[in-house]
Amino acid sequence: MPPSRLVQIGVIGAAHGVRGEVRVKAFTAELTALKRYKPVTDKAGTRVFAVSTLRPLKDDMLVVRFKGIDSREQAEALNGVGLYISRDELPPAEEDEFYWADLIGLKMERADGAPIGEVIAVTNFGADDLLEVRLDGQQRTVYVPFTKAVVPVVDVPGGRMVAYPPDGLLDEPKDGEQA
Known part of the structure; x- marks a missing residue:
């Protein structure tokens, strides 16, 4: 996926607990939309993240567990990683709204x-x-x-x-x- 066609929909924050969950700041209108999009990648489009579980935390924050991330150490290593999807995955914008x-x-x-x-x-x-x-x-x-x-x-x-x-x-x- 060329990076110019990727749209950032969130960013991974701090680890949450000891079992690999992370906080994710969502940039989507619907807070839990992250679980609908596949694939979700990093900015380079080289690392794919599959959501295993997801729950709202507060405001625009989620607690997410990604498949294959099972420890606090693995979760901490993801801090600051942006989450991107292909622009083609987004629904059409409403009138007078723009991506x-x-x-x-x-x-x-x-x-x-x-x-x-x-x-x-x-x-x-x-x-x-x-x-x-x-x-x-x-x-x-x-x-x-x-x-x-x-x-x-x-x-x-x-x-x-x-x-x-x-x-x-x-x-x-x-x-x-x-x-």
Whole structure:
């Protein structure tokens, strides 16, 4: 499976108990969706994880036992490993909802068609989603709020989105300012 077509659906955390269970932070809308997806792999697509048991712990955390992981030591060795599935395994997104993986690589332009740049990542630092955009013809990136007011048009099949960036966002940094 090429890594560009993989979507991260969780990350393994600390060992839970002494019999090989681990905590998993789920990135799925439905907390227990992890058990439906097959195969679940690491980022390289080389290690496959099969869920043996799974139960909710709290909020977005699960307690999971993977087949072949039977000791605390084996579980501890998995701490920090991301869990990925093929993009093709995900159900179609609802209207006005997007998988982050589908946004990466889209060209961002102004309403008049003038290029702004390309989406290279989607992040969320605790408030709203932000699109990290590499500005056209530059190495510099900026974070664009991913809201309907700022990005009213998202055309995934067309590979583009239209944005109205906030005033000053795209300006060159002045001497002494960080980019």
